[in-house]
Amino acid sequence: MQHGARRTRLGTFPISVDVDAIQQEARQSQSSDSVKRMSGGLLGRRCVIGADRLDYSKGLVDRFLAYERFMELHPENLNRITFLQIAPLSRADVRTYTEIRRSLEQTAGRINGRFAETDWTPIRYLNRNFSHETLMGFLRNACVGVVTPVRDGMNLVAKEFVAAQDPEDPGVLVLSTLAGAAEEMTDALLVNPRDARAVAEAVHRALAMPQDERCARHARLLQVLRRNDIHAWHGRFVQQLQACVGPDVVRPGTVAFGLAGTGR
Numbered sequence: 001m002q003h004g005a006r007r008t009r010l011g012t013f014p015i016s017v018d019v020d021a022i023q024q025e026a027r028q029s030q031s032s033d034s035v036k037r038m039s040g041g042l043l044g045r046r047c048v049i050g051a052d053r054l055d056y057s058k059g060l061v062d063r064f065l066a067y068e069r070f071m072e073l074h075p076e077n078l079n080r081i082t083f084l085q086i087a088p089l090s091r092a093d094v095r096t097y098t099e100i101r102r103s104l105e106q107t108a109g110r111i112n113g114r115f116a117e118t119d120w121t122p123i124r125y126l127n128r129n130f131s132h133e134t135l136m137g138f139l140r141n142a143c144v145g146v147v148t149p150v151r152d153g154m155n156l157v158a159k160e161f162v163a164a165q166d167p168e169d170p171g172v173l174v175l176s177t178l179a180g181a182a183e184e185m186t187d188a189l190l191v192n193p194r195d196a197r198a199v200a201e202a203v204h205r206a207l208a209m210p211q212d213e214r215c216a217r218h219a220r221l222l223q224v225l226r227r228n229d230i231h232a233w234h235g236r237f238v239q240q241l242q243a244c245v246g247p248d249v250v251r252p253g254t255v256a257f258g259l260a261g262t263g264r
Helices: 019-031 033-041 060-073 095-115 132-140 156-164 196-208 211-227 230-244
Strands: 006-012 046-051 081-086 123-126 144-147 172-176 189-191 255-260
Touching (some): 019 132, 019 211, 033 132, 046 060, 046 196, 060 196, 081 132, 095 123, 132 156, 144 156, 156 172, 172 211
Parallel strands (some): 006 255, 081 123
16 A cells, blocks of 8 residues: 555564464473372363453453353253363453453453352362463363453464363363354354353353364364464464565655454
């Protein structure tokens, strides 16, 4: 697009992750105290996990309500599944975020009060940060990853969940159609994050999915991640940027480069 001496070029460069680094972190973290405690605390139960910034765009209250619907529709899973939601504080000094935190705490408390037993808490809700390696270990040990933002530029946690899994016995990703990652990750179970029943049934389907289907879906997702990993993203962007500053540009400083699809 040319306007006088100024040229503007727009490009779409979906950001991604370092697959090999995440796989290494996920494996190494299995020996860490935090990951051992997380696994041991499940007492043999299967883990559904969410890991998000505490932000209004992440759809966390809707996610809790969907998990409540899952327990209503499939009571055979009571005391057999634990939902671990990690949501580090974000912009704690802003009133809206304080209200989100309060709403989440109230919703989790109500749901736990309704379904919990003396030896089981349905939702474990943690407002704290973990190291990246520890978080990758948590993701690896979960059988279902729930990533259901109501609006997101990309959402790298969805990609991290897939990369962190054991290819021999992988978990299943439940992913919002409103996350940018859904454009690439079509072998996830794609859902409308506002539809509690649809999310609940996707979690149920993920838990019941046979290993051969899980492995096939994971292999295809991993192939996409490797084809479009962080190194490919960097190379494509730099290549296009260099093309903008070729000899046909009028003078330095006249190039504007628009980025789309790089949000976390």
